[in-house]
Amino acid sequence: MSGQSAEVYRIDWVPGSDLLHGVCHxxxxxxxxxxxxxxxxxxxxxxGHEGSQGIQGSSQQSSTEISPQITAGESSSDGRHA
Structure with a gap:
């Protein structure tokens, strides 16, 4: 093994949605x-990480403050339905 990296990536599922919430190192x-x-x-x-907001949220929000923007019956920006 070459050593440990200080880079930590976190991906969590947003309950009640089909969304993943990711936090870069x-x-x-x-x-x-x-x-x-x-x-x-x-x-x-x-x-793509400077001022990154993805679908919703910002680097200033915690994962508990982010709620899904796409609800049942609505279309996402790529035309898929939730």
Whole structure:
């Protein structure tokens, strides 16, 4: 093993939704419904992480303050239905 990294990535499921809430090691936050898109965003650091808001939220909010923006029957920005 080459050593430990100080980089910590956290992805949590937002209860009551199909959304994932991710927090990068830099503190930027992002919401996504696709796990692959979430990891692509995480691993693209620092691209897309400055002032990052994702679907909803900001780097100043904690995971308990973020609520899903897409509700049943509404369409997301990519045309999919919740």
């Amino acid at each position: 830099c503190g930027a936050e992002h919401l996504a419904s696709d796990p692959i898109a979430m990891w692509e965003w995480m691993l693209a650091h620092p691209l």
